[in-house]
Amino acid sequence: MGLETLIAGMPGTAAQGIIYGIMALGIFITFKLLNFADLSVDGSFATGGAVAAMVIISGHSWMLALVLAFIAGALAGLITGVLHTLLGIPDILAGILTQLALYSINLRITKDMSNTPISVDKYNLAVSLRYKTDALITVFVMAVIIIAIMYWYFGTEMGSAIRATGTNPAMTKAQGINVNLMKTIGLVISNAIVAFAGALYAQFNGNADVNMGRGAIVIGLAAIIIGEVICNALFKKKRNFILTLAFVVFGGILYYLFIAIVLWLKLSTNDMKLFTAIIVAIFLAVPYLKNKSNSSFRKAAKRGGKENA
Template sequence: MLALFGSVEQGIIYAIMALGVYLTFRVLDFPDLTVDGSFVTGAATAAMMIVLGYNPLIATLAAVIAGFIAGCITGLLHTKGKINPLLSGILMMIALYSINLRIMGMTREGGAGVSNVPLLNTDTIFTMFQNFWGSLGIDDTISNMLREMGVESVPTTYGTVLVVLIITIIIKFIADWFLKTEVGLAIRATGDNKRMIRSFSANTDRLIILGLGLSNALVALAGALIAQYSKFSDIQMGVGMIVIGLASVIIGEAIFGTKTIVRTTFAVVAGAVIYRMIYAFALRVDFLDTGDMKLITAFIVILALVVPQIIDKQKEKKRKAKRMAERNAAHIPAPVEQGGNPLA
């Protein structure tokens, strides 16, 4: 129960990062690898400012701004520097590694190159709101309700869940609204057909820069929240983050579909939660341990990519067989190709 609850908590936070990945990979059609660096940038900025005594809300806002700047620089490298999109993200990711070490080094006098910042005895967004929920008696009320339902192991971090759930829902609805605005539609059109949107005198360079900035701002926000949730910031915490984001997007789309923007963003959020739950269950297998995290992630992504294709092929075979059966029942000869083979 407690392990499942923790995976849901983390999944809701990672959903914010997955929404950022969705903006670049699906909306802009831009393979942005800046994510691995900007995630740590958000975590490092928030952790550094909290340790230095700043309000956690201000520290989190600063992390979002830092992520936005990182994404914009990637956009500038691509649009103004004419660098390949993939290479632009890789260059920025490499640069951010050193920048993140510098940021975390600011927590100590003359401490450049610090790779880990603990937040054990500091206030975070979660402790602030947990105290608030506790003062209202919300934690006790929910705990009593679950105990009455027969749940013995009751988590004590309802404040954390409420905070991340509220933040994620707000961001999801803001994303839905933004992608339907004139600027949002222009960004979507840029990802679909850049030449077409240029014919309408739209500045696609600015739209790409803005889209990358917003994407990495969301990624940095997720990094800041994860740092405060885990009570530390580490230089290695962003490794493979882009794969986790893609896994969340792919899993969500495969299960819930992508017919509308509202449905797609919900799919991305749900996909992130499902991914963390699958990962939590996988770690409970006897022959797997925490060192197999990347292997588990790769396996989940492979399944999410391959299984929908197999299902689609099976559906297509059934549709062809049904059409052939209908033709035979109506005694209608099947159309013939030039080679003489009947068409299904």
């Protein structure tokens, strides 16, 4: 694959990156705002794709497919929330249990088909890899709308309560806020957005696979971390909530750009998970090493000041 092919495929690469970025926005709610390690997103991402595929195959519009995928994801988040808050199951284990259950549920949704094709030749889809530029514009507009809604919602009283729950649950509870309810609402919204992204992803690639959500949590975290590091580097103390959300999506684009370059270099696809782990590790280490370096310089400056005195 030549450089021209890589450049020609950039609109498609960016579109897929934005879809991952939308998924990362959902993961951002649990990972950053709620401080909740929700692993159910691997299942809910595939649920969104499965629901969308079956709705479209049934002859309904892609708009209904996206709405029903969103609702299905919300129900998946509700299951995790109930397992954690009402049954007292730890957050990680609650997410894993939901993820396991969703694998079977997704097969039921697709009538035991592990891969459900939805070709753009047969169906009217929201986005398609065949029409890269149109897909890029569509998912970009959707991402902007989702960011705007999230910015508004998490500025409301309930949204602020969800953020407070993740920051300091004990203090939030002391203020009379139902912490368990806030966690559940956050999980519902998070998985709904993830499933919405899964529905877009299935249409973009022309098929819904029950395994398409495998590793979604890692990709989402990679997008969040990459976006956060770059946002901090560019804006530092001027960073605000809407910029953070925007850079989560930008992180998704950069992540998939890295993947596209790996494929362009003809490196083994079997090493994809390894490359992802390395990318995440690097961006995780950058803030720590930078703070450590700054701390060392400050200590050296203090020692120098005392010696001069």
